[in-house]
Amino acid sequence: MNMQVNPQELGLDPAPLLSVAGVSRFYGERIGCAEVSFDLWPGEVLGIVGESGSGKSTLLRCLAGIDKPDEGQVLFRGGAEPLDIYSVAEQERRRLMRTAWGIVHQNPRDGLRMDVSAGGNVGERLMDNGARHYGKIRKTALDWLQRVEIAAGRIDDRPRQFSGGMQQRLQIARVLVSEPKLVFMDEPTGGLDVSVQARLLDLLRVLVRDLGLAAIIVTHDLAVARLLTDRLMVMKDGRVVEQGLTDQVLDDPQHAYTQLLTSAVLTV
Numbered sequence: 001m002n003m004q005v006n007p008q009e010l011g012l013d014p015a016p017l018l019s020v021a022g023v024s025r026f027y028g029e030r031i032g033c034a035e036v037s038f039d040l041w042p043g044e045v046l047g048i049v050g051e052s053g054s055g056k057s058t059l060l061r062c063l064a065g066i067d068k069p070d071e072g073q074v075l076f077r078g079g080a081e082p083l084d085i086y087s088v089a090e091q092e093r094r095r096l097m098r099t100a101w102g103i104v105h106q107n108p109r110d111g112l113r114m115d116v117s118a119g120g121n122v123g124e125r126l127m128d129n130g131a132r133h134y135g136k137i138r139k140t141a142l143d144w145l146q147r148v149e150i151a152a153g154r155i156d157d158r159p160r161q162f163s164g165g166m167q168q169r170l171q172i173a174r175v176l177v178s179e180p181k182l183v184f185m186d187e188p189t190g191g192l193d194v195s196v197q198a199r200l201l202d203l204l205r206v207l208v209r210d211l212g213l214a215a216i217i218v219t220h221d222l223a224v225a226r227l228l229t230d231r232l233m234v235m236k237d238g239r240v241v242e243q244g245l246t247d248q249v250l251d252d253p254q255h256a257y258t259q260l261l262t263s264a265v266l267t268v
């Protein structure tokens with residue numbers, strides 16, 4: 001049976017970092033996502049799974065401040081006061097997206113400046129957050145490149161000179177350097193070779209744990225969900241059909257659709 005998560009039992013802060021209430025987004029007559037509600041606590045990693053077209057990306061875009069939902073509210077408690085992210089001015093929301101949270105896109109080209117050096121890509125985020133000392137910015141950028149296993153000697157190379165896996169690691173460094181409280185990831189290992197995926201997953205797992213990050217990860221890959229997430233939401237036709245602790249959902253799925261998803265993986 002899927003249980004509600006008790007944050008205190010898991011050693012999490014009592015107040016959720018993100019509270020999502022009744023979020024729906026429509027594309028004309030078509031449902032993108034409908035009536036999604038949940039809380040995310042600091043340091044918690046939530047996975048959103050479901051087959052293609054189930055509404056994962058639509059929901060993520062609503063949560064991350066990219067697309068305004070037609071209904072519902074997204075409350076972020078990153079500062080002194082809870083913030084309804086769609087009731088603040090566009091400029092304030094954009095500032096939040098650059099500082100308090102980060103977005104890792106499936107395609108690194110969407111998250112990187114391809115004509116700026118690797119060091120510049122990481123340094124730019126620091127400057128967005130107020131850093132001005134060139135020497136310190138370069139040193140921090142260098143530290144982060146090494147943390148994501150990019151050799152120091154590549155700091156002045158452009159992302160287009162990197163492999164797909166390196167570009168993704170650079171994107172992760174660019175997002176994490178500003179020490180966000182919350183990170184959104186859309187299929188972070190999609191489009192990469194299996195061996196490259198495994199290394200990237202391992203890196204992400206270590207970084208998320210070491211930094212105590214809260215994260216929301218969209219994936220269609222249940223193995224990725226198993227490795228990275230504490231809690232899972234299963235989506236079908238835009239709606240959440242099941243949610244609970246990741247191991248429980250995957251090992252003892254209650255909804256017929258989740259049973260189908262998990263058995264499809266097991267029979268591969």
Ligand SMILES: Nc1ncnc2c1ncn2[C@@H]1O[C@H](COP(=O)(O)OP(=O)(O)OP(=O)(O)O)[C@@H](O)[C@H]1O
Nearest residue numbers: 027030031032051052053054055056057058059220
């Ligand atoms: N820009 C759009 N215009 C019209 N319909 C859209 C648009 N984006 C998504 N949809 C529709 O919304 C529904 C949810 O799509 P969404 O991309 O969120 O699903 P997904 O689970 O992320 O799929 P995938 O895993 O293939 O990326 C689908 O029916 C899709 O056709």
